[in-house]
Amino acid sequence: MRIGKKLILSYALIATIVLLIAILSLGAFVKSFYINSLTHQLESQANTVRVAMNELEGWGLKDLNSPDARALINKLGSSMQSRITLIRKDGAVLADTNANPETMDNHASRPEVKAALAGKVGRSERFSANTRQVMLYVAVPYKTYDNQIKGVIRVAIPVSEINKSLNQIVGVVLIIVILTTIVMVIASGVLANPIVKPIRRMMKMVEGMANDDLEQRLPVNQNDEIGELSKLLNNLAVNMRDKIDELKSEKAKVELILNSMAEGILLVNKSGEVVLTNPAIERIFKVKANDIIGRPVIHSIRSYDLDRAVHESLSLEREVVDEIELQSPFRSLRLRVMPVVNSLGEKQALAVIRDITRQKQVERLRKDFIVNVSHELKTPLTGLKLLSDTLLRSIDTDPKSSKIFIKRLDKELSTLINMVRELIDLSKLESPQQSIEKEPVDLGEVVSEVGSSFTQLASGRGLSLSVNIPESIPTILGDRDQLLTLTRNLVDNAIRYTPAGGKIDIKLEENNNHINLIVKDNGIGIAKREIPRIFERFYRVDKARGRETGGTGLGLSIVKHIAENHRATISVDSALGMGSTFTISFPIADTPP
Ligand SMILES: Nc1ncnc2c1ncn2[C@@H]1O[C@H](COP(=O)(O)OP(=O)(O)OP(=O)(O)O)[C@@H](O)[C@H]1O
Ligand SMILES: [Mg+2]
Known part of the structure; x- marks a missing residue:
């Protein structure tokens, strides 16, 4: 149940209990007060009847059992609106305003009659067989002038009359109680507000804190425990936010370092399960971080050597350094696994893995x-x-x-x-320091220069050499000397590996934002399986012939390097005995690489 409701209910309960106690005690008091005053009223009515009877006696009434006495009783009874009974000393009923005295039994044993005959005022409350209801009786002795008790005058009213009046009083009081309770409930709601409202706000704030919202603050405008608590909660939120910010920035730093590291990092707990990894691990082992976190090394990375090194480091608590190899794709890795202890004092192994394949x-x-x-x-x-x-x-x-x-x-x-x-x-x-200064180069000029420098050699060997350059050709960005070397090497090979009578074509073509340099011969050609190897250093298809022709097998590796420097691609179309075509495709200067 909400605290507000609880407060309102308890206020209402207290109010109701207090009022009920008040009503009950007040009711009892009112009832006894009311009955007392009624008794006095009845007594005085009885005394009035007695005085009237005495007067009648003065006028000559001898016998109580006379029609005159009965008439007087009836008259007084109707004017007083009470039941009046006249009883003789021996208990015989002589007159009654509400019943026939002939049918009424002897009343000598009635307590109020008994008391009146003894000279006192008799009082009783009981069921009356004659009127068939509970009555309040008051009886006084009837004395003659000579002070002799001759009978009893009894006055009665039905108790239901009294209860009717009392019920009216209770009804009014009940309405007061209900109204007061309603007022109390409303008032307690208003009174509970200053307690309930800040508590609700605190709940909302704490809920927000649990959901990472640390920006909410409580107003501190109460100078009591609630105000103090609000202040404490505000401080808590500020402290938590600062701590979390600190942690976040620490985490971001660690992540930045881990993400930018070329080395793979693997943190393994003492059960052999991966708890932390970095993108380099994903690259090296071709795995996804999500698939390896929480799983044993051997199941997720599937390297027996790595698993062994990690376990060795964990069990012997010492650094393990090793070089391992992965198959398909082939990789050489250098491992360093160190035993570490985390902030909870648990032993872990930290593996640093470097890909040394290229090295x-x-x-x-x-x-x-x-x-x-x-x-x-x-x-x-x-x-x-x-x-x-x-x-x-x-x-x-x-x-x-x-x-x-x-x-x-x-x-x-x-x-x-x-x-x-x-x-x-x-x-x-090959030297990495060598960065070429690129400038716009006209490949047409380069090709015609190389062409004319080889004309004599070609004709000397009985070869026809044709050079074909389009009228206008865009420039490329590059190093003129290197481009001369590249062209020279290709033409040199064409001449060298084409027997006399052969034909060599050197061409430039513009195609799809590229300029293609094509050197074509109809010489001895290259076997398909040799083509991938001819760009290796010192590689010659026919070693003996190579030496005879003065070749060392370096020309095409130079060509390959220069092409790479110019972001150009090389393609070779050749078959044994069918001649060879070398095409180098250069990107045109104004297209971004
Ligand atoms: N146009 C060609 N026709 C047939 N074979 C060729 C041709 N160009 C190259 N080759 C083959 O490729 C090999 C490698 O060529 P590369 O230019 O690298 O070396 P090389 O010509 O033997 O010596 P050098 O270093 O003096 O150029 C050659 O030995 C030859 O077997
Ligand atoms: Mg060569």
Whole structure:
């Protein structure tokens, strides 16, 4: 039940009880007072009857049992509106205003009659067989002039008359009680308001607080316990808001750090279930945070090695560092799992996981590269050593063949120099510090410059070389020197891998916001399965032939790097014996990349 209702009800209850007690005691008092005064009234009526009778006696009445006496009694009775009974000393009823005295039995044993015969005023309240109702009787002795008791004069009225009057009084009082109760209920409602209203407001505020609304405040305008409580609640709300804000900002910081970390973070409780993770974990293991939180590592991430490292760290309470590999897709990971204790004192394991796949790849490439470079250098250097030894021996004895050796020596040296130059180019292109200054470049100019520089070489090898450039072509953003190198390498390959009588076409085409550089030959072509590999460093399809043609297998890796620097794509269309077409597609300068 609401506190307001309770207050109103208790006020009303108290009011009703107090009023009822008042009514009951007042009622009893009023009744006895009323009956007393009635008794006195009846007594005085009886005395009046007695005086009248005495007068009648004075006028010569000898016998009480006479018609005159009866007539007097009847007259007085009707004027007094009371029942009057005249009783002889022996109890015989001589006259009665309300009944026939002949049919009435002897009244000597009636208590009020008895008392009157003894010289006192008799009083009684009882059921009357003659009038068939409860009556209040008052009887006085009737004495003659010589003071002899000759009989009894009795006056009576029905009690129902008294009750009628009393009921009227009770009715009025009851109406007063009901009205007072109503007034009390209304008044108690008004009185309860200053208590109930602030309590309701407090309830609303606390409800709001439970639902994260910490901005509500209570008015503090009462200088009592309610005012104090309002103040305390306001302080509580302010403190809670400050604490929550603090927590929120701490959480946001932690989240920011976790989200921006390249390392995967995994917090595991002592039962082996994941309690915290970050986006890097989702990226590395290709899982969703929702699917791993609350589940054991082995069931959600499915890495036996990670699970083992976590459990080892949890059980031995020491740091575990390991490198593990994931299959499909292949990944190399470095793990560091540390035992930690959370704010509740529970032991947990914190795993920091770094994806070192790329690092490992680079390491491997670097190793391969060194092996390849040493190997590639060894061959021409051994050739040079052989030639110089032979030359030393033959220079004096056979000057003619010495000249041939020197020519071969010179060729080997050119190859070597070419290779070293390409290596330098490549390392420059690969170094991360190398950022190219891009400027608008006219690819038409680049292509025609390369074309004319190769014209002589091509015709020397019996090849026809055609260059096709549209009249006006948009510029691209790039590095002119790098673009020259790229074109040169492609044309160089076309010439190198096309036998005499072949045909080489160099073309520029504008297509769909791009400019395509197309170098097409009808030379030896490349087997389909070799195509993906020709852009690797030192990769040559035919090693022996490559050496013969002076190639080191670096040209296309340089092309690939330059294309990447210019956001260009490379496509190769070739088949063995059918010639090759290399297409490099550059985005046009004014289109955003
Ligand atoms: N137009 C082409 N026709 C047929 N094969 C080609 C063509 N271009 C490249 N190749 C093949 O791809 C290989 C790699 O070419 P790349 O230009 O990288 O090296 P290279 O020409 O052998 O030496 P260099 O470093 O001097 O250019 C070549 O050895 C050759 O086997
Ligand atoms: Mg080449």
